[in-house]
Amino acid sequence: MTESIPDPAENHTLPDGRVISGLNAETTKIVWHEVSESIYLTDLQHLRAGDTVIDIGAHLGLSSLFVSDRVPGVRVIACEPARATYACLARNFADHLPGGIAVNKAVADRPGTAEFTFYPADETMATLQEDEGDDQRNIEAVLTNLGVDAAEQAAYWENFRAEVERYTVPVTTVAELIAEHGVETVDLLKIDVERSELAVLAGVGDENWPRIRNIAVEVHDVDDGLARAVDLLKDKGFQVEYQQQEVFKGGSVYIVLARRD
Secondary structure (H helix, E strand, O other): OOOOOOOOOEEEEOOOOOEEEEOOHHHHHHHHHHHHOOOOOOOOOOOOOOOEEEEEOOOOOHHHHHHHHHOOOOEEEEEOOOHHHHHHHHHHHHHHOOOOEEEOOEEOOOOEEEEEEEOOOOHHHOEOOOOHHHHHHHHHHHHHHOOOOHHHHHHHHHHHHHOOEEEEEEEEOHHHHHHHOOOOOEOEEEEOOOOOHHHHHHOOOHHHHHHEOEEEEEEEOOOOHHHHHHHHHHHOOOEEEEEOOHHHOOOOEEEEEEEOO
C-alpha cells in the first residue's frame, strides 16, 4: 500500500495472462520462470490464509504474487529499494495484490541510509554491496550453463557495466518491519539481496527469532558467506539445508532453507 504509484516502465504479459509492470521483458520472463520453479516456493503446504510473508528484495513482486496465488489470504510485506523497480512492484500490488504492503526501503542490520547500486541492464543484480568480481563470476557461470558463447558473454558483461546508477536509499531492518506492521509470526521470510543477506539476518533481533517459522535466503558464498549463514540459522534453532541450482553451477549463489519443527 502506497500513497502514490509512479508510472511503470513497461507492461509484460505472464504465461497466465496477467499484465505485469516491469523494466525489461527478458528479465521479467526469466524471473517468473525462476519463481515458478523455485525450490522454496513450490512447497507451500505449511502456509495458510492469514499467515505473514516478508519478502526482502522483492523486485517486481513476482514471488509475492506466486505465493498469494498458491495460498490465497496470506499477508505480504515486500521491500524493494530500487526506485524504478519499486514503481513496478507498487503497480503490480495495486493491480494484482491490493492487500500487499510495498515498502520502498532496503533492509540491513541497522536503520538509516546507505548507497545503493542499480544496473539498468539487469535490475535483479542491484545491491548495497558492490562486488564486481562476484558479479562477473555469476554472470559467466549462468551464461555458460545456458550455452552462451564467449563472445556473447563478453558483450553482455560490457553492456551490464556500461550504465550504473548510484544513489542513497532509506534502510530498515526486519525487527523494524515486525514492529511497524504488528507481525506476530513470520511464516516465511524470503531474502534475495545480492550479498547483503547476512546483514538482513543480523537485523532480525534476538527477540524476534522465535517468531520466524521458515526462511528462504539466497546466499552468495563470498568470504565464507554460506557457512556463516548456515551456522547462524542452526544456532537459532532451525533445521537447515542448502543447494545450488544447476544454472548457478560454477558461481557463488546458493539457496539456503531453514525451518522449525
